[in-house]
Amino acid sequence: MKILITGAKGQLGTELKKQLTCGYSEIGEIPSALKNAEVLYTDVEELDITNQQQVKQFILQHKPDIIISSAAFTNVDGCETSTDAAFQVNAIGPRNLAMAAEQVGAKLIHVSTDYVFSGQENGRIPLDESYLPNPVSAYGRTKLLGEQYALQFCSKTFVVRTAWLYSYTGKNFVFTMINAGKKLGKLTVVNDQLGNPTNAVDLAHHLLKLAVTEEYGIYHCTGEGVCSWYDFACEIIRLSGVNAEVSPCTSQEYAEKNPAAARRPAWSALENRMLRCTVGNEMRQWQEALKVFFEHYKPQ
Numbered sequence: 580m581k582i583l584i585t586g587a588k589g590q591l592g593t594e595l596k597k598q599l600t601c602g603y604s605e606i607g608e609i610p611s612a613l614k615n616a617e618v619l620y621t622d623v624e625e626l627d628i629t630n631q632q633q634v635k636q637f638i639l640q641h642k643p644d645i646i647i648s649s650a651a652f653t654n655v656d657g658c659e660t661s662t663d664a665a666f667q668v669n670a671i672g673p674r675n676l677a678m679a680a681e682q683v684g685a686k687l688i689h690v691s692t693d694y695v696f697s698g699q700e701n702g703r704i705p706l707d708e709s710y711l712p713n714p715v716s717a718y719g720r721t722k723l724l725g726e727q728y729a730l731q732f733c734s735k736t737f738v739v740r741t742a743w744l745y746s747y748t749g750k751n752f753v754f755t756m757i758n759a760g761k762k763l764g765k766l767t768v769v770n771d772q773l774g775n776p777t778n779a780v781d782l783a784h785h786l787l788k789l790a791v792t793e794e795y796g797i798y799h800c801t802g803e804g805v806c807s808w809y810d811f812a813c814e815i816i817r818l819s820g821v822n823a824e825v826s827p828c829t830s831q832e833y834a835e836k837n838p839a840a841a842r843r844p845a846w847s848a849l850e851n852r853m854l855r856c857t858v859g860n861e862m863r864q865w866q867e868a869l870k871v872f873f874e875h876y877k878p879q
């Protein structure tokens with residue numbers, strides 16, 4: 580069994596490496612078929628997914644059985660101004676991987692986002708895989724095209740949408756709140772965008788569960804329970820012990836102070852229906868997963 584990971588230095592890539600190296604995570608063991616797998620960990624230096632020729636050569640040479648693509652242009656505001664780069668990484672990259680995967684008969688696990696949805700859906704019901712995407716940002720649009728290319732060019736594709744991801748390494752909302760809280764002692768955070776904070780441990784665990792199946796298709800894979808960025812920030816500050824005051828604001832107030840910021844969905848809470856109907860949904864409640872995160876991670 581040979582696995583190729585792209586974007587291996589990112590949040591998800593680092594967590595996948597940890598689980599594939601140890602054989603288990605906080606949630607449980609990884610599938611036994613993956614325990615002695617040969618794993619090729621690559622990031623942009625070794626394998627630039629936007630380079631079609633390089634991707635093809637690499638995949639034809641190594642012939643992986645499974646490709647897990649965690650490479651992406653994840654700076655949501657940056658995608659608005661660097662649209663060409665976002666398009667290359669988030670859309671052309673998955674297309675290159677999918678075409679090469681198909682040539683060697685590999686499975687492709689492509690990770691996507693809740694930001695493929697507009698957030699304007701009525702009823703405030705968590706969105707399952709039957710809802711139609713309608714992105715409102717360059718990040719969402721390029722990620723949606725990446726999903727479509729992955730499904731179109733590789734017959735063994737899993738598209739897995741996650742949201743509000745955090746991990747022990749890299750850039751994420753948890754570290755942003757801790758650092759800003761320490762520096763400023765005061766935070767103002769939007770209270771009218773709702774979604775699902777997701778611990779990368781839970782996401783990686785489920786990607787590995789899916790990898791050993793043939794249950795191809797679109798999946799939602801986010802932490803259980805819904806909250807606003809403000810609720811999330813309050814819990815981060817409480818659990819971290821940082822001495823900072825957190826105040827709510829509206830998206831409009833935030834946009835007035837940050838005119839270059841991308842539009843974000845007001846409601847992008849997802850329902851992990853396909854997971855429940857196939858390999859099982861073991862995603863933890865977001866508060867529980869965050870609590871365990873802080874038991875392992877102690878900010879200096």
Ligand SMILES: NC(=O)c1ccc[n+]([C@@H]2O[C@H](COP(=O)([O-])OP(=O)(O)OC[C@H]3O[C@@H](n4cnc5c(N)ncnc54)[C@H](OP(=O)(O)O)[C@@H]3O)[C@@H](O)[C@H]2O)c1
Binds near residue numbers: 585624628722
């Ligand atoms: N973070 C979130 O809140 C969030 C939410 C929903 C969905 N997702 C999705 O979840 C997946 C994993 O996200 P993440 O937070 O782990 O991302 P991340 O930490 O930003 O990691 C992405 C990795 O991909 C690398 N990369 C960028 N361009 C590349 C290229 N052309 N070829 C190969 N590698 C490249 C990045 O390198 P550099 O750092 O050098 O650019 C980085 O190491 C992504 O598909 C993302 O869209 C993330």
